[in-house]
Amino acid sequence: MGSSAFTRTSKDQPIVILSTCEGEYIAVMFCVCQAIWLPNLLRNLNLQQEKSMEIYIDNKYALALAKNSVFHDRSKHIDMRYHFIRESIAKKEVVLIFVRTQDQIADIFTKPFKVELFCKLRSSLGVTSLRGGVEKSTCPII
Numbered sequence: 001m002g003s004s005a006f007t008r009t010s011k012d013q014p015i016v017i018l019s020t021c022e023g024e025y026i027a028v029m030f031c032v033c034q035a036i037w038l039p040n041l042l043r044n045l046n047l048q049q050e051k052s053m054e055i056y057i058d059n060k061y062a063l064a065l066a067k068n069s070v071f072h073d074r075s076k077h078i079d080m081r082y083h084f085i086r087e088s089i090a091k092k093e094v095v096l097i098f099v100r101t102q103d104q105i106a107d108i109f110t111k112p113f114k115v116e117l118f119c120k121l122r123s124s125l126g127v128t129s130l131r132g133g134v135e136k137s138t139c140p141i142i
Contacts, residue, residue, distance in 0.1 A: 024062035054097040
């Protein structure tokens, strides 16, 4: 809550994808489902969400596909049920924001990185390495 990640999930996608763009687009769809569910949960707890849920995406093509309602040859095979992302954007329930891959914090769980980038992403998560109660200024992998 606040500036922290509240929910995270990992599961196999129930379909066969034909491109990275399509995979990212469908992953965003699952994220949008969570982003719509969460404000409903907050309302049940008498908490109000003040602005649209921000979803960070690192694939420019998937972002363009989500924001553009024109169907292209590359997207005509994607099942219509996945396109409700566009409706959620139009209703201002979610906002999709492009983020460079090297700044996508969630990638630390799924991709290998050089030590420097790994340390940067790990510190962005708030994870630190403590040895003898003193925080080290360099980033050991352990």
